[in-house]
Amino acid sequence: MNQPLRVWSIYRKELLEILRDRRTLTAMVVIPVVLYPVLMLGFIRVAESEQSWLSAQRFVVQVEDADQARRLGEIIETARSRREEAEAVRATFDIRVGSTLPDAADAAVQLFVRIAETQPAGPVPPGPPRLVITIVYNEVDARSRTAMEQLGRLTDLYRRECTRQSLEDLIRPQAGAEAAADFVRVILEPIEVRFVSTATERQRGGWALAQFIPIVLVLMTITGSVYPAIDLTAGERERGTLETLMVTPVPTLYIILGKFLVVATVGILTAVLNVASVAATIHFSGLSRTFAEDMPIQIPLSALPVIVLCMIPFALLFAAILVAVCSFARTFKEAQNYVMPVILGALVPAMIVTLPSFRLTGGLLVLPVANMVLLARELFQQTCTPFQVLVVLLTTTLYAAAALGVAVRLFGQEAVVFSDAGSYRALFQRRYFQPRSRPTRTAALLLAAVLFPLSFYANTGLNTLFGGDLTRMLAWLAVLQFVGLFVLVPLLVAAYGKLNLIETFGLRMPPKRAWLAALLLGASCWVPAAQVAAWMPASESLIEAGRRMQQELAARPLWMLVLLLAAAPAVGEEWLFRGFVLSGLSAGRSRWAGILGTAVIFAVYHFAFERLVVTFGIGVILAYLVLQSGSILPAMLLHAMHNGLLLGVVTHAPSLARRLGLVDDPAATRLPPHVLVPGMACFLLGLALLVGLRPRRAAT
Amino acid sequence: MIEVIDLVKTFPTTAGPEKRAVDQVSFRVERGEIYGLLGPNGAGKTTTLRILSGLLRPTAGQARIGGLDVVEEAHRTKQLIGFLTANTGLYQRLSPRELLPYFADLHGLNRATGRRRVAELCGWLGMESFMDIRCGALSTGQRQRTNIARALIADPPVLIMDEPTLGLDVLTNRVILEFIRHQRDQGKAILLSTHYLDEAETLCDRIGLLHEGRLIAEGPVGGLLARTGCARLSDAFLRLVGPGAAPALAAGPCGPEDAGR
Numbered sequence: 001m002n003q004p005l006r007v008w009s010i011y012r013k014e015l016l017e018i019l020r021d022r023r024t025l026t027a028m029v030v031i032p033v034v035l036y037p038v039l040m041l042g043f044i045r046v047a048e049s050e051q052s053w054l055s056a057q058r059f060v061v062q063v064e065d066a067d068q069a070r071r072l073g074e075i076i077e078t079a080r081s082r083r084e085e086a087e088a089v090r091a092t093f094d095i096r097v098g099s100t101l102p103d104a105a106d107a108a109v110q111l112f113v114r115i116a117e118t119q120p121a122g123p124v125p126p127g128p129p130r131l132v133i134t135i136v137y138n139e140v141d142a143r144s145r146t147a148m149e150q151l152g153r154l155t156d157l158y159r160r161e162c163t164r165q166s167l168e169d170l171i172r173p174q175a176g177a178e179a180a181a182d183f184v185r186v187i188l189e190p191i192e193v194r195f196v197s198t199a200t201e202r203q204r205g206g207w208a209l210a211q212f213i214p215i216v217l218v219l220m221t222i223t224g225s226v227y228p229a230i231d232l233t234a235g236e237r238e239r240g241t242l243e244t245l246m247v248t249p250v251p252t253l254y255i256i257l258g259k260f261l262v263v264a265t266v267g268i269l270t271a272v273l274n275v276a277s278v279a280a281t282i283h284f285s286g287l288s289r290t291f292a293e294d295m296p297i298q299i300p301l302s303a304l305p306v307i308v309l310c311m312i313p314f315a316l317l318f319a320a321i322l323v324a325v326c327s328f329a330r331t332f333k334e335a336q337n338y339v340m341p342v343i344l345g346a347l348v349p350a351m352i353v354t355l356p357s358f359r360l361t362g363g364l365l366v367l368p369v370a371n372m373v374l375l376a377r378e379l380f381q382q383t384c385t386p387f388q389v390l391v392v393l394l395t396t397t398l399y400a401a402a403a404l405g406v407a408v409r410l411f412g413q414e415a416v417v418f419s420d421a422g423s424y425r426a427l428f429q430r431r432y433f434q435p436r437s438r439p440t441r442t443a444a445l446l447l448a449a450v451l452f453p454l455s456f457y458a459n460t461g462l463n464t465l466f467g468g469d470l471t472r473m474l475a476w477l478a479v480l481q482f483v484g485l486f487v488l489v490p491l492l493v494a495a496y497g498k499l500n501l502i503e504t505f506g507l508r509m510p511p512k513r514a515w516l517a518a519l520l521l522g523a524s525c526w527v528p529a530a531q532v533a534a535w536m537p538a539s540e541s542l543i544e545a546g547r548r549m550q551q552e553l554a555a556r557p558l559w560m561l562v563l564l565l566a567a568a569p570a571v572g573e574e575w576l577f578r579g580f581v582l583s584g585l586s587a588g589r590s591r592w593a594g595i596l597g598t599a600v601i602f603a604v605y606h607f608a609f610e611r612l613v614v615t616f617g618i619g620v621i622l623a624y625l626v627l628q629s630g631s632i633l634p635a636m637l638l639h640a641m642h643n644g645l646l647l648g649v650v651t652h653a654p655s656l657a658r659r660l661g662l663v664d665d666p667a668a669t670r671l672p673p674h675v676l677v678p679g680m681a682c683f684l685l686g687l688a689l690l691v692g693l694r695p696r697r698a699a700t
Numbered sequence: 701m702i703e704v705i706d707l708v709k710t711f712p713t714t715a716g717p718e719k720r721a722v723d724q725v726s727f728r729v730e731r732g733e734i735y736g737l738l739g740p741n742g743a744g745k746t747t748t749l750r751i752l753s754g755l756l757r758p759t760a761g762q763a764r765i766g767g768l769d770v771v772e773e774a775h776r777t778k779q780l781i782g783f784l785t786a787n788t789g790l791y792q793r794l795s796p797r798e799l800l801p802y803f804a805d806l807h808g809l810n811r812a813t814g815r816r817r818v819a820e821l822c823g824w825l826g827m828e829s830f831m832d833i834r835c836g837a838l839s840t841g842q843r844q845r846t847n848i849a850r851a852l853i854a855d856p857p858v859l860i861m862d863e864p865t866l867g868l869d870v871l872t873n874r875v876i877l878e879f880i881r882h883q884r885d886q887g888k889a890i891l892l893s894t895h896y897l898d899e900a901e902t903l904c905d906r907i908g909l910l911h912e913g914r915l916i917a918e919g920p921v922g923g924l925l926a927r928t929g930c931a932r933l934s935d936a937f938l939r940l941v942g943p944g945a946a947p948a949l950a951a952g953p954c955g956p957e958d959a960g961r
Contacts, residue, residue, distance in 0.1 A: 009805035013794070020793040240789030244850065247753045248806040249778035 006250050010258025018228045018262060028224055028266060032274040037281045057091055059110040059147035062098045068115045069095045075115075075133075079157040086157050091150040110147035112136040128166075164188065214376040216278065217271050217311045218350045218369070221318055222343055224270025225263045229322035232259045233411065234335035256323060256407045264312075264319035271311050310376040313396040317368065318346060320403035327411035349373075360388050362460060366395045366453050390612075394604045395452065402449030405442035435498040444584025447493060448601050451485050451576070455605065458485065470552045474564040482572025490580040505579035506632040513689055514629030515637070520686030521621060522641025527679030529614045530671055542610060554651040561651065566644030574636045577602045577619070578626040586627060595623040618642065621687075628693040701858055701889035702729040702752065707761035709747050721747045723913035724761070729889045729906075731857070734880065736904035737893040740941060743910040745893035746785075749862050752891070753783045765858055779807065782851035782859045786844075786866030792836035796827060796846045799835065800853055807854035814853075821849040825879065841872030848879065859883060861892040865899060877903060897934040907933075911941045 018024050063069045072095055080086045096109070113136070117129040133155055137148035164184055172180040236242045245255060325342055329335035349370035358364065360374040371392045378384035439447075458481045466473035494504050502508065553561055577598055586594025599619030606615045622635045629635075650657045661672040671679070709722040722744040729735040737745045750756045752763050754774045763770045765777040791799055800821070804814030822828055825845045830838055835846060844864075851859065864880070865873050880903065884890055894900050900907060901921055909917040909924075917924060917940055921933060928936040 003808075006806055006808070009802060013791075013798075013802045016798070017791055017793045239792070240787055241791055243755060243785065244783070244788055244803075245806075246755055247778060247781065247783040248803065249775050249808065250806050251775065 003251075004254070007254045007257045007261070010250070010255060011261050014232055014259055014262040015265060018231065018266060021231065023227055024231075024266060027227055028270045029273060031223070032220070032270070032277040036274070036277045040278075040281050057143070057146070058094055059091055059143070059150070060094045060096055060108060061111045061113055061147070061151065062096050062109045063113050063115070064097070064099060066097055068113070069097050071115050072113055075158045076151075076154055078161060079154040082161050083157040086154060089150050089153050091147065093147075093151060107141075107143075110137070110141075110144045111151060113151070160188075213275065213380065214310075214373040215350055215354050216275065217376065218314065218346065218373060220271040220274040221267040221311060221315045222346060223274075225267030225315065225319050225322055226339055226343070228266045229263045229319065229326050230329075230332055230335040230339065232262060233323060233326040234329040234332050237329075238331050252411055253408050256327075256404060256411055260316075260319050260323045260404060260407065263323055264315045267315040267319055268311060271315065310372065310379055313393055313400075314369065314372040317372070317396050317400045317403070320400040320407065321346075324403045324407035324410065327407045345369075360384065360392070363453075363457060365391050366456050368396070368399050372396060394600075398445075398449050398452060398601065398604060402442075402445040405440075405445040409440065409442040430496055430498065433498045435500070437500045437503040438587060439494065439497065439499055439504060439580060439584035441584050441587060443493070443497065444581045447490060447576075448581050451489065452605060455481055455485055470549070471556060471560065471564075478564050478568035478572075482568040486572035486576040490576050494580065504583050505575060506583065506626055506630060508631045508633075510629035510631035510634050511693065513693055514625065514631065514634045517629075517686045517689035517693070518625060518634035518638040519641070520682050520689065521625070522638040523645065524679050524682035524686065525618060525621065525638070525642045526646045527671065527676060528683055529618065531676075532614050532617065533611070550651055553647065558648060558652050561648065562640075562644050565647060566640040569643055570636045570640035573602070573605075574622070574626075574632045574639055577605075578622055578632050578635050582623050582626060586623075591627060595620055595627065598623045621690075625690055628690055701731050701766060702735075702891055703762075703764040703767075704728070704748065704752070705762045705764075707748065707751065707763055708759045709744075709751060709756060710759045720913050722751070722758075725910070725913070725915045726761075727908050727915060727918060729858075729891050731889050732884055732887045733905045734884050734890045734892065734903055736900040736907045737891065737910055738897065738900055738907055738937060739893075739910035742912075743941075744913040745910055746862055748910070749783075749785075749860050749891065749893060753781055753860050754778050779854065780856055780858050782854070782856040783861075784847055784851040784859070784864055785862035786864065788847050790835040790838075790843055790846055790850070793834055795832050795834050796822075796838075796849070797831045799846065800849055803850050803853045809854060817853055817855065818849075821852060824882075825849055826875070841868055844868055844872060844876065848876065852883075857888055859888055859890045859892075861890070863894055864892055865894065865896065897932075897937055901933040909937065909940055916940060 061072065063072055072093075076093060080089075098109075114134040116132045116134075118132055120130050135148055135151060135155075138144040167184045167187060168180045171183050175183055236245065246252075321342055322339065325338045326335040329338055346369045349367060350373045352358070353364065353370045353374050358374060360371065360378050364374060365371055365388065375384060375388065375392045378388065459477065462473050462476050462480065466476065490505075491501075494501055553565075581601060582594055582598045584594075585597045599616045602619035602622075603612050603616040606612075622639060625638060626632050626635050649660070660675050705726050707722050707725045708720065710718040710720050713719050725744070725748060727735070737748065739745050747756065751758050752765065752770060754770050754777060757771060766780050768777045768780075770777045794802070797818070800818045801814050804817060809817065822831060825848060827842070827845055827849065830842050833842075835843065838846065848864075851861075859880075861880075865876055868876065877899065880890060880892070884905075892904075904921060906920050907918070907924060908915050917927070919927070924936055925931065925933065928939050930936040930939060
């Protein structure tokens with residue numbers, strides 16, 4: 001059987017086995033399909049009937065004397081007979097006379113009412129007395145509280161009726177009995193405000209859904225995938241079947257992939273079943289009316305594919321993290337302990353961004369889990385851009401790949417498989433590491449995944465800090481991102497992991513032809529790049545930002561420009577991407593997988609949707625150059641030339657730029673033939689030289 | 701077929717120096733031969749077998765299967781091995797009829813070959829009656845037969861068995877020993893570890909005695925008996941590894957004082 005097909009074999013078998021497990025079925029099917037409707041309906045019905053039962057109750061109200069009893073009776077009677085609104089108050093009140101205040105434990109009496117008259121200090125001569133009604137109730141007793149609410153509504157209606165009556169009495173002598181009532185209505189309600197929402201019923205339904213569906217999805221995916229993740233990893237070890245699996249000629253990667261896909265599938269199935277069940281419950285029970293009177297909550301059928309789509313990346317990411325964490329556990333119990341923080345780590349950001357004020361921008365775009373929840377919401381409201389979708393999907397993929405890499409590294413490790421074979425320290429402590437020539441795929445992916453948000457935050461943070469001062473911003477970026485994150489961190493990781501620095505970072509003298517190829521390509525790469533970019537025009541705002549940056553840069557000395565925008569990125573990015581990441585990803589026989597993988601990561605790091613294709617293409621050329629020459633030095637030259645030449649010409653030699661046809665957006669202009677033809681010739685010659693090189697860092 | 705050269709495996713311990721579980725062990729197993737690794741608990745038998753089957757990485761030395769290094773060519777050597785232990789688990793929620801084709805898939809057999817192998821093994825091991833019962837409900841003997849079928853599904857030229865008959869009843873024990881002999885006669889190289897010395901005496905062509913990670917004696921059963929002067933392998937074993945037997949092979953022949961042991 002074909003190797004990758006074995007992933008399918010593993011997937012099929014694991015799915016069959018997990019579906020035969022009662023515990024999975026309970027979590028996946030029984031809970032959503034049976035328990036939900038029952039629980040929700042039951043809860044609502046109980047609440048409703050309790051409420052109506054309570055409201056229709058007779059309540060005992062105690063007053064101090066017969067006079068107060070009479071007055072209270074009048075108040076209730078007046079409210080009931082004169083105001084239509086009083087119909088909603090269904091309770092009846094038995095008024096009882098007693099001199100002492102009933103204590104909290106007295107269940108027979110719900111309210112104690114005191115009615116007193118006071119003479120207000122204001123008008124001279126004194127007007128009519130003012131009535132003060134004190135209602136004493138027990139806040140923690142549901143009956144007492146309901147009685148208070150019901151009586152409170154009646155006294156409020158009575159108050160309004162008194163106001164109306166007094167005004168009418170005042171006006172009647174002048175206006176006559178007929179007109180007085182209309183006058184009073186205008187005086188009491190001089191302004192009537194009406195709100196009209198432009199949102200369609202469906203949009204309003206969608207808005208309401210968007211508030212709670214993502215969090216339901218997150219919760220349900222978690223519920224569905226935790227058990228299979230533990231069962232397929234730690235459970236396998238505990239039952240003693242892990243050994244038999246590890247002695248089969250199947251790479252750990254395929255085993256992990258098969259298991260990971262099962263966990264994700266069960267997670268997605270659980271979430272789908274849950275959402276479907278919630279939708280059906282709401283639809284068939286008329287619950288929507290209970291939630292909000294004028295807001296129809298229903299799940300439109302057309303939204304279902306969207307729901308499924310936005311839960312898939314989350315389910316994949318969460319499954320990958322769970323499998324990674326559980327691969328580290330020796331027993332079921334141990335795995336359960338490890339899973340708890342993961343669940344919290346996923347839930348907390350998901351809950352926080354559920355607040356309506358959060359939008360899918362800035363740092364939240366790359367925050368795992370939170371960005372998925374926000375994307376789901378934006379999708380529901382149909383307010384998201386393709387850029388947001390792309391960034392979220394790409395970053396989530398990157399995080400999931402890194403997590404899977406960790407799982408592959410941990411799963412089947414001797415320290416995990418055999419508890420007698422030593423401790424976990426062997427996995428982390430440097431003295432147990434065996435020297436390696438280059439990083440593993442896991443290490444490469446993990447470092448890329450960890451540095452990505454850090455680099456993003458460094459960029460946005462420095463932008464806010466030194467927004468006005470471009471030079472300082474760029475200088476700090478060079479220090480913090482290119483030197484700190486891209487050079488020092490990989491170097492430290494490589495040193496700690498006992499990696500061969502020369503192999504890992506390609507620190508060799510390349511053949512002369514490689515220098516020549518880099519020189520030719522560095523001088524001409526912008527030509528095909530401009531052609532590609534012309535097909536995917538940048539947004540107005542990006543062009544405008546570029547133009548402003550050009551103007552600012554034109555005022556700076558050339559050396560500063562070369563240092564900050566060409567040399568620093570060239571060294572930093574080559575060191576990280578074509579050094580650490582490429583040497584990890586291109587291990588074994590996966591030369592082209594390494595080149596393409598590195599280019600994808602390189603493109604994602606650049607974070608500009610419009611430039612994605614161009615960055616990817618340059619990433620491929622740079623990686624190919626490194627593998628062919630066995631050194632990152634020519635790639636640094638190419639990168640620096642590509643970054644620096646065009647910018648230098650545009651900012652510091654405007655006349656030359658005009659002659660080359662670079663007038664507006666330099667990277668996306670259709671070039672005149674006298675530039676295009678020699679430029680492409682130079683580019684192709686460079687590529688030909690490169691292809692002709694004998695690869696030095698080929699597969700081992 | 702199996703070559704072990706100066707094999708060393710050390711484990712980090714929570715306190716103190718590293719533990720040397722296997723210490724400079726070397727031996728060979730040829731085709732059509734049953735080689736028994738004998739030794740007390742903790743002697744390093746299981747560790748050696750695990751290194752050979754690619755579950756553990758050796759600290760030093762080499763292990764080869766069919767001329768291929770088990771670390772460098774792990775993927776290819778795993779295709780040559782059938783691995784079996786006494787406490788190997790089976791997937792509880794699958795029946796043998798579902799489990800065996802799964803392992804046939806993992807070993808890269810095509811559908812037709814897989815089906816043929818399942819039918820063959822099912823016949824040889826007398827599994828027809830319980831092929832459709834889930835493994836969780838099988839008896840110990842049925843489970844071990846299923847396990848053997850699992851290990852042999854790809855008809856590997858090398859069998860590595862860690863205590864294959866531990867905890868089995870007499871009947872199943874007999875079936876399995878017969879089966880191992882049958883495999884030997886078919887030209888397979890078989891390496892097994894066992895506690896049952898009588899069984900080793902009748903089953904194994906050659907024997908290696910492991911003690912505290914070192915191979916202290918090796919050879920055909922007859923040769924070992926002759927060298928120690930004992931009549932039974934269990935006596936020779938005690939003589940070689942028992943307390944006071946430090947300079948193992950220098951010890952004298954079994955005398956009357958051994959009779960009481």
